[in-house]
Amino acid sequence: MGEPDTPGAAATLQSENLSSGRRTLVLNMGPQHPSTHGVLRLLLELDGETIVRCQPDIGFLHTGIEKEFEVKFYQQAVTLTDRVDYLAPLSNNLGWALAVEKLLGLEIPPQAQWMRVMLVELTRLNSHLVWLGTHAIDIGAMSVFLYCFREREDILRIFEMFSGQRMMTSYIRIGGLALEPPRGWQERVKKFIDVFPSRVDEYEDLLTNNRIWLGRTRGVGKLSLEDMLDLGVTGPMLRAAGLKMDARKDAPYSSYEKFDFEVPVRTEGDVYARYQVRIEEMRQSARIVRQAMEGMPAGAWKADAPHVVLPDRDKMKTQMEALIYHFKIVTEGFRVPEGEVFQVVESPRGELGYYVVSDGTARPWRVHMRTPSFGNLQATARMVEGTILADLIASIGSTDFMLGDVDR
């Protein structure tokens, strides 16, 4: 079908003669370009430095995760969710766990719910720090990157303390958490959260009133709110254009209604507004982490559902039932009642929805991930048309998409 001039290219553009007598130039950007943040290929049709048309070519990171879900047990599939958006693995764990728990009708104990909130907010900080560092480096502010990665390292160490893994944690499981929270986690999180707000001040000192930063970001990458809604944009991009849409407030999950935090909104809808929104989100996330840490309820960290949650190790050595349940869950999984759910969580990038269809067996019939980056990237192409090439880099950075999240 079509005229594939490059193998696998679903995107094709041709140079055209303009009415001004000039001829446009087709420029290929990516998939190995440093500022496309992964393997994104953009075909750009340029008139001088102005972008006439932009056509993204995605799919380079397509790994068939949705297909793979169909042959995994529900609990095994947690590891797949880590690898969708590899900068926000815990947000994906949570979306998946909540969706399956909704199908199962499982009640999750308060400590597990609060711990989930705390870890997901740390994930948001982690993701926003990578975004800020790379976005700034794209525009030429090298040093911000080093500051951001200093704090990111602290967060990854906290994840490692909890789960033994820095990135692909798989720590949030169906029915609760993977492991008991480690001894001494409070001190570790407290140490981090005590200094973090001052670190955000440091980033702001470097950027917020920086004339070069303002020049590169203000008024750049604008798109009207109507267009954004039409194109499927969610998350900080939408909030920077004036719409207060946040699943944590609109449809609270995992006890978010018990936390006191603001959803930052700006109305300008440009790259600078998105920067301001995300910076403020970092401060708010830090607040949530502190509240979760200080108010962490005591009690169980996994649900009382022996047919779903693996039994404690010591019980397996003393109780026959525990051993049987362990054997059954590991070898044949657990059955999930027939039905379908669409569970939405607010990932660092926007609306993350897990659509899970169960046919009553131990493996999902179909899983679809409504990932925020997919919708956001679709709008980026429209956003940059008519602007100059240099602004494309700023627009891409402010979209904060993750190609694993786009291609799945």
Added chain:
Amino acid sequence: MLPETLREQSLALAVEAFDGDAIVGGKFDRDELTLEIAAAKIASVCGFLKYDRKFARLSSATAVDRYPAEPRFEVVYHLHSVETGERVRLKCRIAGAEPSIDSVTSVWRGAEWYEREVFDLFGIQFRNHPYLRRIMLPEDWEGHPLRKDYPITGARI
């Protein structure tokens, strides 16, 4: 025909009032409303929901393969109203032989990529789609991986 169980759902009643033949089934399960729409009516129902019921967002569009059951495919749309926070799932069942359905890109431009993805991975044609080409897989790929009769391993690459 609107199922009796949905008589209390104002949205279902509104769609019923808009077009008496549009709804062919549905359910309200786990606090989520699903409306089954006759496939021929999907574009007009989506237009009604967007402009009259303020469903400004198409959250996602995807499909489910019910192989070997017939009608084989379900095309699933998740709609979201940012004003009321309401969500609804629309579902159209279409036959397995040369599956096709009207595109909703005329209602939400953002449907373009979602429909391309369904076309790519399920092989469902979307009529009146502006640029219906593969999006995830290479142009010369054979088959549609998310179909149930496509093997999970051992596929020829």
